[in-house]
Amino acid sequence: MCSISRGKLSTVLKSTSSCIFENLAYEEHIFRTHNVAQNGEILLMWSNRPAVVIGRHQNPWIEVNIPYANKNNIQIVRRHSGGGTVYHDLGNLNISLLTTHAQHCRPKNLKFISDALNQQFSVKIVPNKRDDMELHPGERKCSGTAARIARGQAYHHLTLLVGADLQVLSKSLKSPWRDKIESNATRSVRAPAVGFLKQDDANANVEQSKLAIVEAYRKLFEESHIKTVNVAEEVKKNAEISKIFDELKAWKWIYGKSPKFQYSRENKSIIEVKDGLVLDTNQQFSPDL
Numbered sequence: 001m002c003s004i005s006r007g008k009l010s011t012v013l014k015s016t017s018s019c020i021f022e023n024l025a026y027e028e029h030i031f032r033t034h035n036v037a038q039n040g041e042i043l044l045m046w047s048n049r050p051a052v053v054i055g056r057h058q059n060p061w062i063e064v065n066i067p068y069a070n071k072n073n074i075q076i077v078r079r080h081s082g083g084g085t086v087y088h089d090l091g092n093l094n095i096s097l098l099t100t101h102a103q104h105c106r107p108k109n110l111k112f113i114s115d116a117l118n119q120q121f122s123v124k125i126v127p128n129k130r131d132d133m134e135l136h137p138g139e140r141k142c143s144g145t146a147a148r149i150a151r152g153q154a155y156h157h158l159t160l161l162v163g164a165d166l167q168v169l170s171k172s173l174k175s176p177w178r179d180k181i182e183s184n185a186t187r188s189v190r191a192p193a194v195g196f197l198k199q200d201d202a203n204a205n206v207e208q209s210k211l212a213i214v215e216a217y218r219k220l221f222e223e224s225h226i227k228t229v230n231v232a233e234e235v236k237k238n239a240e241i242s243k244i245f246d247e248l249k250a251w252k253w254i255y256g257k258s259p260k261f262q263y264s265r266e267n268k269s270i271i272e273v274k275d276g277l278v279l280d281t282n283q284q285f286s287p288d289l
Contacts, residue, residue, distance in 0.1 A: 002105030009040030083146030091163030140195025
C-alpha cells in the first residue's frame with residue numbers, strides 16, 4: 001500500500017454529460033492541460049449511455065460483439081489508457097482520479113472508495129491484487145481499473161457497477177470472432193463472476209454512491225471544491241476538447257489503432273490486417289470479407 005498523506009487542494013468535477021465520447025475527451029483534456037502540482041488533484045465522475053470501452057492497445061474485433069452492439073445502439077469506444085475492455089451504462093459510475101505521477105497510487109484510491117461504499121451500503125467490497133474491486137461473498141467483480149501516465153502526471157480511472165443488466169454486459173463482451181484472430185493486442189482477462197451493488201443492497205444507486213465517494217475524497221485534502229460541469233458545452237466551445245472528441249469518434253482511432261493481426265476465414269485462408277486495413281487492398285477490414 002502506498003503511503004497516505006493528506007493533500008492540500010483538490011477539485012471534484014461532476015459531469016452532466018452521458019456521452020462517452022464527450023466525457024473521455026474532457027478527461028483527456030484535463031490530463032493534458034491541468035497542472036496538478038500547481039492547481040491540485042482532481043476527481044472526475046460521470047455516467048454514460050450504453051458503451052463498450054476497449055483499452056488503448058486492444059482489438060475491437062476480439063473484444064466486442066460488434067453486431068450486437070450496433071444492433072442495440074451500444075457505442076464502441078477506444079480510450080487512451082491501457083488495460084482491458086469494460087461495459088458502461090447509466091447504472092455504472094465512472095471515477096477518474098488525476099494526480100502527479102509521484103502521488104499515483106491505485107491501492108490507496110481503491111481503499112478509500114471501497115471503505116466509503118461499504119459504510120454507505122450493506123455491501124462488502126474488497127480490492128484485489130489486480131486493482132479491481134470485488135463484491136464478497138462470491139468474489140464478483142464490480143469494478144475494473146486502468147491508468148495513464150505521462151509528463152509527470154497520472155490518472156487512475158475505474159468503473160463501478162451499481163446497477164447492471166448482466167445479460168447485456170455479457171453479450172456485449174462476447175465477440176463471435178475472438179478465436180479466429182491472431183494478434184499481439186492486449187486481451188481482456190474475463191472475470192469468473194461479475195456483480196453489482198444492487199445485488200447485495202437494493203437501496204444502492206449511482207447518486208448515493210457518488211455522494212459517498214465525494215465525501216470520502218474531500219476528507220483527504222485540506223481544501224476541496226465541487227463543480228458541476230456541462231461537458232457537452234465544453235466540447236462545443238473549446239477547440240482542443242472538440243478535436244479530441246472528433247479523434248475518439250473516428251474509425252481510424254476505434255478500429256485502425258488495432259495492432260496488426262491475422263484473421264482466419266471459414267475457407268482456411270488468412271487475411272492480414274494492419275491499421276484496420278486489409279494488406280494489399282487498403283480496404284477497411286470486416287469479418288464478412
